[in-house]
Amino acid sequence: MKIILIGYMGSGKTTIGKRLSNYLEVKFLDLDDYIEEAEEMSIREIFKNRGEVYFRKKETEYLREVLDQNEDFVLSVGGGTPCFGINMQLINDATPNSVYIKSDLNVLSDRLMKEKEKRPLIADIAPEEFQEFIAKHLFERSFFYNQAHHTISNQNKTVEEVVIEIQKVLV
Ligand SMILES: Nc1ncnc2c1ncn2[C@@H]1O[C@H](COP(=O)(O)OP(=O)(O)O)[C@@H](O)[C@H]1O
Numbered sequence: 561m562k563i564i565l566i567g568y569m570g571s572g573k574t575t576i577g578k579r580l581s582n583y584l585e586v587k588f589l590d591l592d593d594y595i596e597e598a599e600e601m602s603i604r605e606i607f608k609n610r611g612e613v614y615f616r617k618k619e620t621e622y623l624r625e626v627l628d629q630n631e632d633f634v635l636s637v638g639g640g641t642p643c644f645g646i647n648m649q650l651i652n653d654a655t656p657n658s659v660y661i662k663s664d665l666n667v668l669s670d671r672l673m674k675e676k677e678k679r680p681l682i683a684d685i686a687p688e689e690f691q692e693f694i695a696k697h698l699f700e701r702s703f704f705y706n707q708a709h710h711t712i713s714n715q716n717k718t719v720e721e722v723v724i725e726i727q728k729v730l731v
């Protein structure tokens with residue numbers, strides 16, 4: 561079984577993906593980690609040294625590589641992955657179990673304010689503009705996230721509770 565977690569930055573994809581893979585005893589892959597390893601640069605460095613277009617091209621290339629694997633896995637992708645090119649179609653073609661991890665604006669902006677440095681798209685947004693930026697960005701991207709086969713809220717829940725809910729909807 562292949563399970564692919566999508567959703568906005570800070571929604572919890574990486575954290576939940578790791579825990580879910582432990583639970584199911586399958587391999588865990590995080591597309592950002594995979595890209596960092598392959599490119600021998602952090603996501604921050606890739607954006608800074610090569611720019612976002614380079615990152616997006618590589619993201620699709622490595623997504624295809626990861627999806628081509630025969631073994632089972634839980635894969636957490638980046639927040640932007642489903643929103644560029646044909647990536648969302650590649651994801652849904654690879655599995656009947658794409659899962660949108662959903663959190664609302666307040667939860668996302670609280671979490672991301674604390675961790676913005678490691679996310680180049682939001683690292684330089686001023687605090688007074690932060691929530692409005694996330695609101696607009698999330699609105700634009702929701703079209704893609706809503707194409708997932710399943711949607712699970714990660715709000716007022718522990719990571720374990722979310723993992724249990726995901727297991728219940730898997731087909
Ligand atoms: N259910 C939850 N309750 C509290 N904090 C959470 C929960 N899920 C995720 N987090 C926290 O939110 C932050 C972002 O999580 P992360 O897994 O990096 O998100 P993503 O990969 O979607 O960007 C992390 O600090 C993580 O510990």
Ligand SMILES: O=C(O)C1=C[C@@H](OP(=O)(O)O)[C@@H](O)[C@H](O)C1
Pocket residue numbers: 567568569570573574592603637638639640641678679680681
């Ligand atoms: O939303 C995005 O475009 C991005 C999300 C990040 O992953 P997380 O969603 O795991 O933070 C990472 O891929 C990169 O910084 C770009």
Ligand SMILES: [Mg+2]
Pocket residue numbers: 573574575592636637638
């Ligand atoms: Mg992540």
